[in-house]
Amino acid sequence: MAIEVVMPKLGMSMKEGTVSFWNKHVGETVNKGELLAGISSEKIETDLEAPVDGTLIEIAVQEGNGVPPGTPICFIGNPDEKIASPVCQQTEAVEKRGEDEAAGTNGVRKSASNQGMSNEKQSIKVSPVAKKMAEKAGLKLEQLKGSGPNGRITKEDVLQAIEEEKNQKLEQESSAVNQDPGSVNKTHVSGMRKVIATRMQESLLHSAQLTINMKADVTDLIRLQKSLCEELQDEIRLSLNDFIARAVVLTLKKHKNMNSALINDAIESYKHVHLGIAVALEKGLVVPVVRHAEACSLLELSKTIKSHGKQARAGQLTTEQMSGSTFTITNLAFYGVEHFTPILNTPESGILGVGAATDTPVFVGEELQRRSILPLSLTFDHRVLDGAPAAEFLKSIKQLLEKPYLLLL
Structure with a gap:
């Protein structure tokens, strides 16, 4: 069986x-x-x-x-x-339906004669003006979809069909001119790629997004990171992203308007921080969530982020582990990208983009020093908060990163 x-x-x-x-x-x-x-x-x-x-x-x-x-x-x-x-x-259902439609009132199937075809054409409901326009344009009535009462084909239906046919011809001509058909490879958008495409488009359509940029001097932070890694090498290796995540969590506790979302014409502010960390995979991007991140120490936060990242790359994350985030961090430093414009992971009100830190000559007082400068890009929903509070939020992250000892408290 x-x-x-x-x-x-x-x-x-x-x-x-x-x-x-x-x-x-x-x-x-x-x-x-x-x-x-x-x-x-x-x-x-x-x-x-x-x-x-x-x-x-x-x-x-x-x-x-x-x-x-x-x-x-x-x-x-x-x-x-x-x-x-x-x-x-x-x-079978489709075939049976076709047989039933082809049968007469006495149950006898009609033959596909010229008379039958003529009767089929006569059964098409169409206004005189629409019929004349369709004939002039070379359109077949049976291929048109009527929007009038009882499916009646109207003038507007014919005009729409003419416009669609015109656009289709233009696309074909453009494709023929610009592309060698043998060099084009089309891939059907499905699965993860389709979900990402839909969500990104909906994010831009249904929110008022604005991105602001700022730079943080992370020279002392990198020095602290290396020192802690030497001390904790047998337990866990702290990354720069772990410190950034910690700074974001502490800042969200202070600036609660960024830890919120606009839902059904009401701004919902959250008591807990559920931090999303974007992870790039071969087939697309996933965002595992660290729940109740405000209750985590730096080490706990680091362990959870690494555990979620490992699960993501192994394809072992559940839907629950990728939902309910209140703020997201996306880091493109590995690719050498500096400033970029991240798109909101709606309905969240903010997402922080982290670029690659670069060594830059900077005046510290009267002295020119070599410092590590980290670019930060914050995209926020202007419907929820204005530019000034968003700038204050980003400034608070910058201050924590430049005074890294505060991240250990």
Whole structure:
């Protein structure tokens, strides 16, 4: 008997999962534990293993399509086994519906004669003006979708169809001029990439984002970091990002207006700091969350950040571990980037972008010294707070980074 493989539930809040790719084709033999497909939900990517030995006899959900958890996505059984899969059932329903529509009132199917085709055309509801316009433009009425009463094709429907056809021709001509068809490789956007694309676009559309920049002298901080690493080398290696995270948490406790969100025309301020730390993966970006970060010491914060980063790279994060953040940090220092414009992880009101520290000659009093300067970029939601309080928030982070001993308290 065929075994149905269903869409797994990757988290308590998961409503839909997407088949990112199939590793097997219909008719191929699969072994228990072998990679069968890639599954994604929200920002989670995971592998789906075959639960039994057998033959993949039916794929019910194609690549790029999403279905609720528990929905059959494929069937494994014997090579010659036949099943009534959702795909077959859907096909049968469509075919039966077509047969019913083709049948007369006495249940006898009409032949595809010229008379039948003529009757089909006559059944199309269209205004005289729209019909004349469509004929002049060379449009087939059966290909037009009517927006009038009972699906009647109107003048506006024809004008829209003409405009769409015109735009399509322009795109094709532009593509033919600018691109060699053989040099274009199209990849269907799905899974994690699709979620990120949607969220970034929604973030820009539904918030008033502004980015301000500031530089912090982290010479003393780097010196303290190296000293602590030597002392704690057997326990944990503190990174510069750990100190920055600690500075952000302490500052959020002081500037509560940044630890907030605008939801349904009301500003919600949070008592706890749930800190999101962006982690870059091969397939996209994920943001694991350090919950109740205000209760963590520097060492505890560092351990949690590293643990979450390790889980993210192994694809082991749950949906719950990537939701509920109140503020996010994204660091591009590894890539040599200095200032950049991070996009809000909505509904949060702020996100801090950290660039690469560079050695710069700086006057300290009358003396020219070599100092390590760290660029910081703060994007905030101007609907929630104005430029002055946002600048005060960023200034407070700068002051903590320039007086690193305060981060140890």
